Amino acid sequence: MKTKEKLIEQVQRLLEERSQKSLEIAKKEILQEKMECKEINDAFMYYVRNWNDVVHPGLISIACEAVGGSVDKAIPMQVVMLLLTAAFDIHDDIIDASKIKYGKPTVFARFGKDIALLVGDAFLMKALVLLHKLEKHFPTEKMNTIWDIINSRFFELGDAEALETSLKGNIDISPEEYFQILKMKASTFEAHMRIGAIVGDGEQDIVDLLGNYGRKLGILIGIREDFIDVFEPEELQNRIKNECLPLPILYAFKNPQTKKIILNYLSKREISDKDAERIVDIIFEEENVEMLRNKVKCLAEEAYAGISSISNRNLGSQMEILIKSMIEDL
């Protein structure tokens, strides 16, 4: 248990150090936009107060340093990507009807769909305008590549969201099909790693290597979040209603008997804590879920192998810790 705590704390500290500056700037940037409508200003303030995304800017910083670049050079790009990720996060909550995240009401829950839509748009616009402003700081060729990465990877994310939307409420979806969506959703993590490496002047082969690492890490993050949702009755109910079922449940559904039992619980109007505990037990005892665990292990191994050639050992071990923290307890 102690080791676990240490690992999570370690990852948190590692990412915080790399993200704090950019997070502060991003907050200032969005709060600079003064609107006449009080609700929008309040919604900006609300999001900013709870905004603590250290993962995305942290990845840019790690990738930049891994190729020998200065972490400070990556800050403006971290700010852009923070805003961009926030925009999609806010819009995603509208689509998924997510009312609670990390224990706090989302902008959607607190201010409603319309304000959340406008706030997401504002973040998106702000991000894209700031990205244009970076044209002065980076050579044209580099900026072209960055635009290209952002365009293609965020289109992929939107595509994944849309595919997921079309599968809402479908309990017969195969785990492989949903895994494909998780893979597509991991595109933004790949984008962050690639961009960090480009900003740090990395060669194409290392940019690709770090991009692949980012994709694998993104998939692992997605799977981990799916495992966590199995433990949260409220979140689980939202997943049933507004999203796809978490991956471990879909794996467990490979066994028709288990599927029948779990569906009995899921069809209840309200899932009690006791029901949730039972679902967890059933899932964790299910052989097919073991297949998922093995898949996770393989992905982690591939991610470790991919970064073994990183010459900066300190950075390499930081990247290993990130992967390790994602597979702990699964």
Next chain:
Amino acid sequence: MNQKQPSQEEITEQVQKILEERGRKALEMARQTILQEEIECKEVREALKYFMTEYWHDVARPALLSLACEAVGGDPDITTPIAIPMTLISGAIDIHDDIIDQSKVKGSRPTVLGKFGKDIALLVGDALLFKGFTLLHEAVEKGIPAEKVAVIINIIKNAFFELGDAEALELQFRGRIDIAPEEYLNVVRKKAADVEAHTRISAILGGGSEEEIEALGEYGRLLGIIITLRDDWIDMVDFEEISHRIKRECLPLPLLYALQSPKTKSKLSYILFKETTTKMDAKIISEATDEAGGLRHVDQLMQEIARNARSFIKHLKKNRLALQLLTDFCARLISFSIREDVNADPIDLTINVSS
């Protein structure tokens, strides 16, 4: 000598011709560009295709860019690399706006929201916004100087935020009959930021002087206000639209003016708070608005703004007449009595000047 005034049909025909000639190319290029994107999700692909090929026929915005650029002595073709992204960005705003207003049908066509639902509409709007900005980045390669692109992007951003602010303020007007016309006009003015951005940007692209850029900016803002007021006027005589405005949006300006009269307010309050609006209700609302002078008031306001708008374009090098015609077209439509037409077929105003 008495010169015969052109009829509404003649003006419509001329305006349509100008807008088609000036705006069609950029609209087509915008369509081609966005439809090239490789998208796995069939629904998003179909929604994008539907929006760009069957729904979005906005030739007015790219035409305005072309006209205003030439008006300050610029080559209208240089506006194309900016007109394409701006077409996509305007489309994105329109789609997201429909989600907020829950507009499922516009004119006779279902919106993306109406046809594909909220989630797909949201994602399609995001995709258009994203693509629009990526294309603005590419405008430099297409010959627009980088420093001009930077200024243009700032104008687009400010307009976008002003529009968002207007949308958010308008949300507070839903279901209310006590909105002061001035309060609503403040929102209308903010909404006109979009048209101002177009005329201002084109003046910059055309190499206009500071005065010309300012004059065209002011003209665009006023034209934008006229367009919204025109829509408000038309909504008063369209059953579907007036019902939607009562239920989901802000009441149109003629009605807000009419409700300033305590007599009209007491007559209409009951109808305006009803769950559903019938055709008979719509007729009563329209007639009472007319009787209280709400329509005339908005008509006069539009004429006054149009006169003001014309004063900003009188010193332009070229296209004064075309821009004047466009202003007249938007401001001059209302020359018939509502009592005769409230039950008639919808007015044929096929040019999509506003979104």
